[in-house]
Amino acid sequence: MSQNKAGGLPSLKSTASSLLRSKRVKQNIKNLLKVNQTDGFDCPGCAWGDDKTGRFKFCENGAKAVAWESTDLKVGAEFFAQYSVSELMQQSDHWLESQGRLAQPVKYNKSTDHYEPITWEKAFQFVATAIQKLSPNQIEFYTSGRASNEAAFLYQLFARSLGTNNFPDCSNMCHEASGVALTESIGIGKGTVTLDDFNHADAIFVFGQNPGTNHPRMMNALRKAARNNCTIVSVNNLKEVALERFASPQDPIELLTPAATTISHLYLTPKLGGDFALVRGMVKALVEQNTAFNTEFIESQTQGVDDYLNAIKGTSWSLIEAQSGIDKASIFQAAELFSNAKRVISTWAMGLTQHKHSVIAIQEIINLHLLFGQIGQKGAGLCPVRGHSNVQGNRTVGINEKPPMAFLNTLEKATGQAMPKAHGHNVVQALKALHSKQSKALICLGGNLAAAASDTLFTFDAIRQGELLVNIATKLNRTHLLVSENAVILPCLGRTEIDMQASGPQVITVEDTFSMVHGSKGSTPPEGLDCLSETAIVGNLAQATLGNKLVDWLSLVDDYSRIRDLIEKTVKGFNGFNSKIAQPGGFYLGNSAREFNWQTQSGKAQFSASSLPESVFDDALEAAIQAHKSTVFTLQTLRSHDQYNTTIYGLDDRYRGIKQARDVVFINESDAKKLNMSDGQKVTLTAVDVEDGGIPRLLEGFTLVFYDIPQGNLAAYYPETNILLALDNVGDRSFTPTSKSIPVILTA
């Protein structure tokens, strides 16, 4: 049974138990008091912002992330002597990360199949020598969005100084579609709202997002808004408990009694990939009712409205209803709630970005906002809610396989060296290049690419083809084990730890989902860890590979404020960077669209006039589905309440009522009955494109769970389900794996 409210006492209990499991309890509690405070560290949990007023601010899942990082268990020489890499490959992802913090640098020995200790000095030399043998475009520089601005800036400078733009990164699997859609439509790939806007909105539309689990601090903003009579509309494939009723752990009555705040006034459950159809239907409803749009805004600020309205006329109600799975009356109701509000915010996350047609679907939401001028005013605008705590900052400081020329030009001026102009690889392109041995090295600044990317067996093979594998990480994971010849693991400090360099303890900076940049300072001594900071590791690798003729890497490592000076010279919005980070709450990078400065091709905000595609799949996949004799379901892959991406904290998913299991599939009861299947039955999931190139894509022994989910749709947890998704199934123009619409067949 799923719960009837989210938050409340069970959240606090769960926080306490994840802290108590870690032996450094006292330090952990001190750490929590410092999360997202002016002089504390930025929560490694998610990219939601905070007002930094100094009140106690953490959430259950942020607490898990902090406790996970500060474990006393160590993975060092003894551990690697005990287990060979082949033995470690047999263990689960959960087991691997549970072994503790990576505690010293190690290098792979092929003859023994063990990782063995190595000094830092030798490790840097080893990697440098291997890199020097390759041409720069044979190297893939992966990043996960936890790295600081300083580490990420140095990393891109290192790779570009070598001569490549190969920057596959977690954004490619995450909000890439948001970036592409927003940049085309409004000239900047970021959200236009600030946290304060949530205090002034009359309506908030939450599309394809589960904030109760993935952005719990957002629930405080939604709860506050709901209590101020703001209308909240949730659009989600599943009924997520927190979006229905939420109890604040900070409110004594909601904490201890069944009381909770009703969050959503209207809750629509579209079919997977059905959001484009739904929003198109909302606009069609408004047109049919002759609703007055904001003509002044449309005339002065936008381009393309006529083509857009023609596209609306050309879309049939039957396609809208069939694809969205939402009846016309509910679509009219949603449209009315939008048009009646003076100020509307739309937020979205992975339910929107991980589909074939994500870019144009997001643009349809932008279209709706443009019709009413719902952008750039207090309480109104667009809000893609970012995932990793600094994924947005990484992009800002240059982690981008398609860097804008303006960025490269200023980087050339700031550093006095030529930068490569040719576009590099995204995640899918990098994996293909490794698989075909066109690329020969993979360097990872954090993350777990092997588990995070789609087509698990292909991805494993691809990483194993490389001649060199370098992982800069805090915890052992699958990616580190896919070694062929030369590999090192370089253990780094986490956010919560003191980062001591020649000039003293360092501050790093991050950017939240509202374009606020602020400092973050660790407070725990890294006891018993022979770790370096990410920044120091990257700087030393660059020094060992390139020397200090053009960039004095080690002096940058000695004092991170020197890196910030370089960022200030290179990236817009960072004037006075070093002095501004002392400001409580940090500083705002600004947003051109918020100021009606449209940096698009036309110089105006651009309506997108795409027609609604007939199918949520691409043509080949749609044909394969049609050709199939059995019923084909669409599967979405999502997060449980007890995981952080590929890091599995525990096996429960409290809000959805799942205990001690991850190998479950949520299914509509009537769909199951049609197949003569029952709740609790074991099933096999097989991808429609089951074998291409000899890759079997199936999962056996999963358990059916009856759930409130639209007919024809299924849901199961990521990353286990990545095995079902072919690498080529990506979103148009975003290249993002279509993790929320995988066609599968269910058999007993």
Ligand SMILES: Nc1nc2c(c(=O)[nH]1)N[C@H]1C(S)=C(S)[C@@H](COP(=O)(O)OP(=O)(O)OC[C@H]3O[C@@H](n4cnc5c(=O)[nH]c(N)nc54)[C@H](O)[C@@H]3O)O[C@H]1N2
């Ligand atoms: N605790 C915790 N916090 C996290 C993370 C974590 O793993 N754990 N991960 C971080 C990262 S990197 C990210 S990107 C974010 C992810 O945050 P979310 O996007 O909330 O993550 P998902 O679990 O993928 O949830 C997708 C949601 O969209 C819904 N959905 C799926 N498909 C559709 C669709 O087609 N239409 C609609 N309308 N809804 C759909 C699902 O039912 C689900 O509620 O969270 C960040 N924060």
Ligand SMILES: Nc1nc2c(c(=O)[nH]1)N[C@H]1C(S)=C(S)[C@@H](COP(=O)(O)OP(=O)(O)OC[C@H]3O[C@@H](n4cnc5c(=O)[nH]c(N)nc54)[C@H](O)[C@@H]3O)O[C@H]1N2
């Ligand atoms: N099927 C499916 N696939 C998905 C998704 C989905 O919804 N469905 N979501 C996608 C999304 S949104 C994302 S963002 C990606 C996530 O992809 P990644 O960012 O690559 O994966 P994570 O699981 O966040 O990475 C976890 C690892 O990061 C390392 N780590 C943790 N903290 C630190 C640190 O401070 N420094 C360093 N250097 N390392 C650290 C640890 O070793 C840990 O094992 O997955 C994507 N894949």
Ligand SMILES: [Mo]
């Ligand atoms: Mo993400």
